Amino acid sequence: MAFLDLFVVALIPVLKTLLITAVGLLLAVPRVNILGDAARHHLNNVVFYVFIPALVGGSLADTVTATSLVSLWFMPVNILLTFIIGSGLGWVLVKITRTPEHLHGLVMGSCAAGNLGNLLLIIVPALCEESNSPFGDKLTCSANGQGLVSLSMAIGSVYIWSYVYNIIRAYGNLNGKDIAKASTISIDCSGKTLDMFTENYNEALLQSRHSSFEDCEAPDVECAEEEELSIVLEDEENKKVTVLTKIKLHVDAFSDKINLKMWLTPSTIATIVGLLIGVISPIRKVMIGDNAPLRVIDSSASLLGEATVPAMTLIVGANLFKGLKKSGVGLWLMVGILVVRYVTLPIVGIGIVKAAQHVGFVGSDSLYQFVLLIQYSLPPAMAIGTITQLFEEGESECSVIMLWTYGVAAISLTLWSTFFMWLVS
Structure with a gap:
């Protein structure tokens, strides 16, 4: 595939994200005031309780089966490694740059959680459609890629709301009280x-x-x-x-420090339900497919799930309005996050995936290897903006981080995608 073609493939999803972010920023301007504080709060709750569960559960039910789940067992391990290594590098970064304590969780979360959903949903099918793609037949590649991306998105969602959520919460200076908007009940434990x-x-x-x-x-x-x-x-x-x-x-x-109730978030419950529907054959036949009696449920979930990415991106753009006026993200901290996400993690990922392939944990499927590799080189997950909005802590800083990381992602994703395709072909 020509470098220019690959550049366009990598640029389109990132450019879409930046354009929607700009719309959110415009809607938050005081003269327009459509996405003010109250509006962002209510929209964020809809995303948290409705859109994300519908997207995760519907995608899993449509694409994951018992056979594919067994063969792809290494993907949850691979994604967990990206989170652990990324958060560890983020912890080192905040110590070096002397980042304010209330932003430690945001920085560590941004280094840990990549956008394992909507970017891959655009990039992987686009790569499959290319005539000189190294992934074989277009139809087979697209079908397999959809399953890989759906599983990646679901697993990433579980880790975000169990691992990253609690990291951001632990460093958020909440002083023993939880946020009612996160639907948790907490007792004042200040002593x-x-x-x-x-x-x-x-x-x-x-x-x-x-x-x-x-x-x-x-x-x-x-x-x-x-x-x-x-x-x-x-x-x-x-x-x-x-x-x-x-x-x-x-x-x-x-x-x-550790809110165990958030392990069972709406998205986690939706992941469990989606896996059960996809894996249990009788239930799958009733709900999934053109002739399924209850296919309207799956169609409705898919329709709701399509609103997830635009809604989350609008919230990030609206929060960016405050970040452009004043932000706690310094130059060196921003450079450090970019280095962690686009240099250190991809290099570490190459070693991990190649080692897993050498010992037999990963098969010879080039598309599977490519997805595992690219999981280390993605910009931060948009769900981090949802978490900061829930806690009302670091929203503007999060938007600034998203703006710069997604802006640089157009070049970074192109370069790493080119190298990964050469590596697995």
């Missing part, structure tokens, strides 16, 4: 309640001790013994309260 309990308990204990001393009319031996016993009991009770308080504080701090 104030426990401190008040300890103070009240000690006060009651001292009053009790004072009352017992008043009952002693003379400082005889019996009263002295009672006083000594009271002091010992007080020390023991204070020690117990202190230990219990410390244990309680540690447990509360852990539960505050």
Whole structure:
């Protein structure tokens, strides 16, 4: 494939994203004020609860079967490695650049989670359509590519809302309270309640001790013994309260940092449902296909899912309005994110995929290898913008990061796609 043709293939999806981002920015301008704070909040909830689950569940149900799931077992491992390695590099980056603590989670999430969905949905079929593509027959390549991309998108969504979500939440300076918009219930674990309990308990204990001393009319031996016993009991009770308080504080701090409820997000539930529909043959025959009795459910889910990418991108563009005026993303931090995403991760990915192929974890299918490789070279996931919007933390900075990473992705994706195609052909 000619370099210019590949450049156009890589440029089109990125250019679409940037154009929709510009529309979102325009809608957030005060003179227009269509995507103000309240509108972004409500649209973000619709994306979180409706659009993303419909996209993930519908794509999986349509394309994944029991046979393909077994043969593609290495893909979840590969994507998990991209998240772990990327977040590790992001942690090193924030330490080097001395990034403000409330942005640590955003930077680590941007380095960890790539756009494993909509970009691949455009790039992979476009590569299959090329006459000189190294992936064989067009129809076979397109069908197989759709299944690979759908599985990649679903797995990436699960990791984003279980791994990246909690990273951003842990560094978001939420001070023990969760965001109601994320549909979670949280108790204030700042320690104030426990401190008040300890103070009240000690006060009651001292009053009790004072009352017992008043009952002693003379400082005889019996009263002295009672006083000594009271002091010992007080020390023991204070020690117990202190230990219990410390244990309680540690447990509360852990539960505050890791929100286990978000492991079962709408997108995760949709992934489970989509896998069950695709893998269980009787259910699949009832819901999937032109002659399926309940095919209208699948069609409706697909229709809703198509709105996911435009809605998320509009939100990112609207948040960009604040970021253009003032942003906490410095030059060197932005350069570091670009280096992590477009230089370090792809090089690491080549070593991992080639090692997996050498030991037999990955077969000889060139398209499968290409998808595994390109998962290391994608710009940050748009869902990160949804997470920052949920927490109202770092929205403008996230938009600036998206603007620069997607702008550079036009060149980066072209170069890496060319090299990966040469590598697997």
